[in-house]
Amino acid sequence: MMRLSWRHLRPGELDHELIWLLVSGAAGLLGAAWLALRLPWPRCTFLAVTGLPCLTCGATRSAAAFLQGDLALAWQWNPLVFLGICAVVLFDVYALLVLLTRAPRLRVSLTHPRAGRAVAGTVIVLALLNWGYVLLRS
Ligand SMILES: [Zn+2]
Numbered sequence: 541m542m543r544l545s546w547r548h549l550r551p552g553e554l555d556h557e558l559i560w561l562l563v564s565g566a567a568g569l570l571g572a573a574w575l576a577l578r579l580p581w582p583r584c585t586f587l588a589v590t591g592l593p594c595l596t597c598g599a600t601r602s603a604a605a606f607l608q609g610d611l612a613l614a615w616q617w618n619p620l621v622f623l624g625i626c627a628v629v630l631f632d633v634y635a636l637l638v639l640l641t642r643a644p645r646l647r648v649s650l651t652h653p654r655a656g657r658a659v660a661g662t663v664i665v666l667a668l669l670n671w672g673y674v675l676l677r678s
Pocket of ligand 1 (some may be wrong): 584585586587593594595596597598
């Protein structure tokens with residue numbers, strides 16, 4: 541269903557590692573600066589309208605706890621956001637390593653026609669489970 545391979549970038553191929561390392565690094569720095577400057581936190585429109593937390597409620601508090609090194613609290617605020625931050629950190633370490641060492645890049649290809657649907661279904665189930673958790677926690 542899913543095949544992993546390591547290869548060097550082809551001429552003219554988009555350098556995903558460099559692009560997403562820069563984007564996530566800039567987002568992380570902006571977020572850390574936002575929190576350090578004690579600027580107002582984003583307000584949830586869904587919560588304001590319905591009185592119920594949305595799928596991503598707790599994301600800012602989860603990220604703030606993560607940046608302060610309180611991983612258990614980051615998980616408690618929003619597990620899916622916590623896992624997303626962990627995935628970004630792992631990707632950034634990988635991207636930095638392959639960029640600095642000019643090593644082959646990891647590429648993922650879906651080999652079965654239904655693999656894309658299976659991945660999308662898994663993401664939807666995880667999102668709904670996370671939303672259920674956030675609703676129960678509120
Ligand atoms: Zn929300």
